Amino acid sequence: MPWSQSSPPTSLGRRGDDSAAGPRLGVHVAPGDRVEKGGVVAVLESMKMEMRIVAECAGTMAAVNCQAGQIVERFAVVAVVTPD
16 A cells, blocks of 8 residues: 555554664674774674674774673774774
């Protein structure tokens, strides 16, 4: 049925409907892991698109502040690398 003002509203973003809930995280490292510059630390998935979060320098993972599958807030610090 084509859209019209009489069409029923859709349910995007309703509580319990996580299709529009926000970016979800896939974590690829743990604290203590060694990473190289450009290595993938995590992957954010939002609206069926994936965005890789990469290490800006070589070093050791000092902290991973999010868990796999977690919804990530804007500007969240996902992980911390201690440079070599």
